[in-house]
Amino acid sequence: MSVATEFDQTLNDMLELGRDARAAAKALANAGTERKNAALAAMAGAIRASVDEILKANAADVDLAKSLDRRASFIDRLTLTPDRVEAIARALEATASLPDPVGHVVEQWDRPNGLNISRVRVPIGVIGIIYESRPNVTADAGSLCMKSGNAAILRGGSDSFRSSAVIVRCLQDGLREAGLPETAIQMVQTTDRDAVGHMLEGLNGTVDLIVPRGGKDLVGRVQDQARVPVFAHLEGICHVYVDKDADLDMACDIAVNSKMRRTGICGAAETLLVDTAAADRMLKPLIDALTSAGCAIRGDDASQAADGRVEPATENDWPTEYLDTIISLRVVDGVDEAMRHIEAHGSQHTDTIVTDNAATANRFLNELDSAIVLHNASTQFADGGEFGFGAEIGIATGKLHARGPVGLEQLTTFKYQVRGSGQTRP
């Protein structure tokens, strides 16, 4: 016997968000570039006009975070300043100047029977962004979705709730000013954790894609529970492989930059692999360079024997993403063992080889199945801006649709337009 079920307000509200987003997506799909860019310019204006209100809401968020004893790095990611608010406004203007992928004819061809077929870019539809803490993601993700013709449903961390709410209001002001539906960018109003679960179910088919931005716990939960496609990376266990034919200075520069430029990003190298045939010559200089830069090293027996500052590594260190000034170090038997190690312990994110041997480099570039494979360059180039995409909503390590940096183009899909003159099929 069923009991009268309680009315699920959260579910009801979420489904309404989904329906409104779907309706907004339809309007947005044909809005045209000018109108979308006008909205972005208006959003930037609204952000600037509301800087005091944004900072006030942010201060309340930060106070609460401090009272909850959040870590200093967390507080830093959460905190907005006048400069950071200005950066949000400028990023909106930058998005307006990016080329609009919607409507772009990717390919066009004629068939022998006279049919003309085009593959044309169209928006994906409704994108759910689930993220932690950083209030600028609210504006970045919302505007990238909108520029690529998609409606966005934003679900940020509760820590940045007040800041994000004011930012979203500014974004919606901009939409309204340009004659676009406000529901093109919506924020989940409840901090009820069930709201995320509902989004992952797809809100009755109204959500086409989920993009999670945050730590492993968040991304892992999304990947496990989502019934909707996800663009994400769980970890960036990136490798630098120094081959026997590497230039030593280049190897040191690339190893240090890949690890130390910014240790907390997904493109930071977590493991250095050194060709055994180069170990005598290169191991100690590499260890010197990294140690001088402030990096701790956990290495195998061969590495420890080369330098007393190397701490012992265990098997657990190879698949560890430190996101810190620590790197794993292992001596491997040439490019084959390097690739086997990366396949066994990596996350198919970003890996680089340093060598002057073109054949070895090509083997690495061709045979390693990561989203980004580099030759003689730092892993820290794993970034949409560095790729020339102008902006990026995140990096994906799944295999389908979007792989690597996810920019405006990857937030679109395509359809076929077939133009005939009465053809029927025999």
Add this chain to the structure above:
Amino acid sequence: MSVATEFDQTLNDMLELGRDARAAAKALANAGTERKNAALAAMAGAIRASVDEILKANAADVDLAKSLDRRASFIDRLTLTPDRVEAIARALEATASLPDPVGHVVEQWDRPNGLNISRVRVPIGVIGIIYESRPNVTADAGSLCMKSGNAAILRGGSDSFRSSAVIVRCLQDGLREAGLPETAIQMVQTTDRDAVGHMLEGLNGTVDLIVPRGGKDLVGRVQDQARVPVFAHLEGICHVYVDKDADLDMACDIAVNSKMRRTGICGAAETLLVDTAAADRMLKPLIDALTSAGCAIRGDDASQAADGRVEPATENDWPTEYLDTIISLRVVDGVDEAMRHIEAHGSQHTDTIVTDNAATANRFLNELDSAIVLHNASTQFADGGEFGFGAEIGIATGKLHARGPVGLEQLTTFKYQVRGSGQTRP
């Protein structure tokens, strides 16, 4: 307290299939076009050399199906003849002559800092094909996967088990002859229904993609339960919209061809929409043309009033995929109402507009969000061969990665190769 669990043979076998497929995929990814084409030629030879054995196994499958009182159309799809076996061999040879997408540089560009970036096609990895009855799918799907560098795990219906087993043995003979791993194409050996469930879970991350080929029950189950991406279409509820500015003869030809050329395929039209402004002139000729071709019509009040042969339609008829000589007919108020009807009742598969008004056609082509939108052409062109893809593993109506006909190119993904000269990121 846990009880000693029974050893799950099916799960064990399936996981082993997955591991073997993953290992084979790695070898296949770098096999090179010549070797893959040699395998396809050898497969064709093996098929021809085994025609008697194939037909004998097929006869046993057909006898069993008849004893189970399967429908005539089912038996027909199941039955092989010497001609049909020869067609399988020729299809393998045709696949060999298709361009190999693997390794193709989709795009390449230089960055201001000197980095050269390429987006390069690579295989997706391991593809699970779950299908019903038609033994030629065994060869078609297996070979398309292999040509695009993917390992295939085939799970056909139990009705074609014996036929498929012999065919797979021929395919594996061909692989072996060309020096490729036999496990590049594997068949699920058990008819245990749990095997499909395990595939849908992804076999411990070894399966990258599922492609179901079959009726609504099969595809629906796969879409509901798969934890792995799926390329599929659930239904082909395709529309022909005849606009007031249509050429009447063209409209009749396209309507009849779209419905009647082959009623059982997903690109067959299921609903005819006629502009109210054209109804007086066009409704009766269209009804005549369809009825003369042997089609029954279920229509709204306006259609019934136009011709007594039109049976009454209910709301349930609009979203119905008849796969038969039946079509729904509705009079709509111009292209806007036509599009609203299609959005409400269609399946985002294939829809066509007949009109000589370019502006109206462009609105339909641009605003309707289906995988394939046509102007003045039959919906029956929704086919990889007709698109020039050479072959197709199915049609997808999802939005990501593959949309419309899924050919060799759609069975690949990409990675980035970045070539530098020592660049580090500031």
